[in-house]
Amino acid sequence: MQNLEDLFHSFETGIRSIKATKPKEYLNSLGLDYAELRIGFNSGQFHHNKDQQFKDRFEALGVLKKSDAGVQKSTMTAYTVFGRYGVVFPLFDKENTIVNYFTVRFGLNSPVEDYLNADGVYPAYPHALTKxxxxxxxxxxxxxxxxxxxxxxxxxxxxxxxxxxxxxxxxxxxxxxxxxxxxxxxx
Structure with missing residues (x-):
């Protein structure tokens, strides 16, 4: 995984996991079908067992932030993950590249909606012949x-x-x- 596009593919795989029952139930409650729309699920674990270079790339993109939370080994660094345990929607630039995420963290007392940054549009730039x-x-x-x-x-x-x-x-x-x-x- 190198960028937001690659990471989103892993989120799309995550929503299709048999273990992803709660995000599927949440989407169903909204009347949304991940099989018809580009929606993913961020379990917050995509960076586990990855090297530091991988983590640095996603820290630069804003998806990971260093945290002062406790860790098992003193050589490890804790991270806060953007959109952890949330459904994720991709936002696109005019070249149809994913440049941003919109997430809904549904597992909290009340759902929290957030954008990774201020870039891109959803669902995509409209076709030039849109009437x-x-x-x-x-x-x-x-x-x-x-x-x-x-x-x-x-x-x-x-x-x-x-x-x-x-x-x-x-x-x-x-x-x-x-x-x-x-x-x-x-x-």
């Missing part, structure tokens, strides 16, 4: 709209970042050559 664009407040709203099968040919959806319209959203919208309508869905 009708739905803009929704959250990644979960976008995933739900996609899952509903309500989108027609030449429709697309774009999730805001914590309810915010960022420069990458404007860039995605401005490249739409056939855009006729933007539908903003609020909560």
């Amino acid at each position: 009708r664009l739905y803009v929704v407040p959250t990644v979960i709203d976008a995933a739900s709209l996609i899952q509903s099968k309500a989108l027609e040919n030449k429709d697309a959806v774009l999730a805001l970042h914590n309810g915010q319209l960022l420069p990458q959203h404007m860039e995605a919208i401005e490249q739409l050559q056939e855009l006729e309508e933007i539908i903003i869905i609020k909560r």
Whole structure:
């Protein structure tokens, strides 16, 4: 694993694991199907038994942060893992490369939603020939709209970042050559 793309593939494998019953139950409660959407599960263990160079790469990406938690051996370093025990959605740049993650840590008293950084869009940059664009407040709203099968040919959806319209959203919208309508869905 070298980057966020490779790591996300491991998260997709994680959600398909027979042991991943709780994340599957959580997604089911939202009406989302990991077999139809790109959703993964971060158990928080992807860095276990890996060398320091591996850990350094993901620390630089912000997925791992050194922690002062206790460890079994004094030669080991503890890490906090971004999105630990959460479902993970990928965000993409205009080259369709994963540049960010949105996670929902569902195992807590109340679910915690978080982004790794401020890059990318979900579910992807819309096709240039999109005629009708739905803009929704959250990644979960976008995933739900996609899952509903309500989108027609030449429709697309774009999730805001914590309810915010960022420069990458404007860039995605401005490249739409056939855009006729933007539908903003609020909560």
